[in-house]
Amino acid sequence: MKVLDSNREYTFSKIFELNAEVDEILADFGYSFSQEKLALPQYSGELKRLQELRDRIEDVLPLVNLTTELARREILIAPVVVELVRQTRAKLRIEYSVNYRLIILWINERLRDSQGTAFHQHC
Template sequence: MSILKPERSYTFSDYFEMNYPPEDILAELGYRYRLTKLDLPRGTVKHSLDNLRNMFYRKLPHISLNSETAKREVMIAPILLELLDEIDVKIDIEYPIYVSEHLKGNLDYWIRSLQNFLIVEAKKSDMEKGFTQLAAELIAMDQYLPSDDPDLFGAITVGDVWRFGKLERAAKCISRDIDSFRVPLDIHELFQVLIGILSHHQPSQAN
């Protein structure tokens, strides 16, 4: 039985609403799925993150984070603004993508350096379904970007927890990391990974 109906149009957010296992949904899009411990690239954090960490500890108890928009403004935006002090990147917010009637919608955040890309999907809750949506966005970018570009990374976050995924373009396989990063506790490690992905030079694949 087919999950995706040929006559239907699907946005990225529609994949969040599906109750099927991610491996079944991605298989219909022609990709494999696996849950594993990813060996994520890590970079060097040049500036102290103490002020950012302390700001979260000091102010979060006073803020009601009961919506996706609130988490984006209060928890995700400060992290991305701080990231601009560490590495030269371009951040697009609500970036529209159209690949097909099954792969279209807006990316919450598309972060790009010279050759590396990171898609961040912000959700109010449910990391499981959120990753399925992120995977659909990575597949869309795989088909949207030149085929000789490097493998793609993405992250799903509910504000205080971040989890990464990787799309291996040649193998058409999306891997979800078992581990996650907590904010503010793991903020230094989170920045190491963000910087590592956006400054990572991947080896070219042999034909």
């Protein structure tokens, strides 16, 4: 049974409001979903000042509302990433904003196309 109605246009927020499982939504586009443990490269050097970083984050936690993704990213994630980049000298590429309108148009085209076409792609 399809989760998405090919006669409707969806925004990202509307897709996430469907209360459908990720694999069900992806199946509507002809994709499958799997969760796997990633084997990422490990840094072999010593990471210093992690306790200082932890203390700084924990010091501001009682003062910050972390209910939004933006707040969590700015308060919890960004300081950790910046410190790791500083210590490991790894290059950090920050993504530019995405034109969601183009993505939504692409999704809507795929929904219309999928009525008569079966995709057998996997991601």
